[in-house]
Amino acid sequence: MSLVVIFLTLLLIYWIQLLRYRVQRFKFFTTLGVPGPKPSIIFGNLRQLRFSSSRNLLQVMSDWGAKYGSIYGIYGGVRPTLIVQDLELVKDILIKNARAFINRPRMVMNTKPLLHTLVGLRGQRWKEVRSILTPTFSASKMRRMSPSMGRHVTETLRILDNLKDAEEFEVLGLYQGLTCDVISDCALAMKVNCQKDPGHKFLSAVKGFLDSKNKMRIIKSNLNRFMVG
Numbered sequence: 001m002s003l004v005v006i007f008l009t010l011l012l013i014y015w016i017q018l019l020r021y022r023v024q025r026f027k028f029f030t031t032l033g034v035p036g037p038k039p040s041i042i043f044g045n046l047r048q049l050r051f052s053s054s055r056n057l058l059q060v061m062s063d064w065g066a067k068y069g070s071i072y073g074i075y076g077g078v079r080p081t082l083i084v085q086d087l088e089l090v091k092d093i094l095i096k097n098a099r100a101f102i103n104r105p106r107m108v109m110n111t112k113p114l115l116h117t118l119v120g121l122r123g124q125r126w127k128e129v130r131s132i133l134t135p136t137f138s139a140s141k142m143r144r145m146s147p148s149m150g151r152h153v154t155e156t157l158r159i160l161d162n163l164k165d166a167e168e169f170e171v172l173g174l175y176q177g178l179t180c181d182v183i184s185d186c187a188l189a190m191k192v193n194c195q196k197d198p199g200h201k202f203l204s205a206v207k208g209f210l211d212s213k214n215k216m217r218i219i220k221s222n223l224n225r226f227m228v229g
Contacts (some may be wrong), residue, residue: 021078028080029073036073036083037064044075102126122186152181155195173198180206 002047019041026039049057061083064072070086084090093101103122114120118129135141157179163169177194180203184190194203 025078025080026075032073034071034073034082035068037068039075044077044079046076049074098130099127148185149182152178152185152195155181155193159195177203177209 010108022041022170025028026041027181028042031037037045037048040047042049049060052059064074064083065085071089072082072083074081074083074186103126104119118126120128120131156174159174174195175197177196180200181192184194185200192200192202194200
């Protein structure tokens with residue numbers, strides 16, 4: 001009986017300390033004078049973002065922007081996240097002062113080769129790779145890609161027009177095909193036409209890579225973010 005009492009006492013002390021820690025973490029934006037929605041003690045603002053039955057994530061964030069302004073703070077678990085919806089400031093962060101904002105949130109899929117891409121790299125290596133890739137996305141080169149993108153979007157509109165009389169149809173696969181068509185054409189110089197051929201081996205390979213192989217990792221990562229941030 002004494003061991004049980006000791007165990008319960010230690011458990012109670014642990015939870016009290018954990019509660020104090022989370023309460024302190026949730027004062028981060030308040031101390032800085034940054035507005036934002038009130039977080040819950042367990043989930044932060046994740047429950048409002050991901051489990052709203054009546055509104056999707058974009059609607060929730062749009063409502064927050066209207067209420068708190070173009071810059072506000074939310075918590076993913078206990079991790080503070082500053083939301084910036086001011087386009088000029090976003091341009092400063094992502095373009096003009098990119099070298100001062102080098103790290104993006106860690107990827108959910110802890111998988112190679114994604115970890116070695118620009119969205120997965122961190123620190124000095126991120127700076128090196130970005131400096132190599134930046135000339136590829138210059139204004140002149142983006143203009144040269146525009147006709148190819150336009151052709152694929154036109155194909156999407158044609159397919160949607162043919163489906164306009166259908167009571168319902170599945171659009172996710174079509175958009176996945178559009179994405180693969182644009183990337184393969186502009187980045188890889190490949191003509192795959194995944195919109196017309198949803199079973200194309202290129203699209204199937206991409207889906208297979210992103211789906212079954214990483215489901216457990218995504219679940220575990222999301223659970224960790226809920227509880228730890």
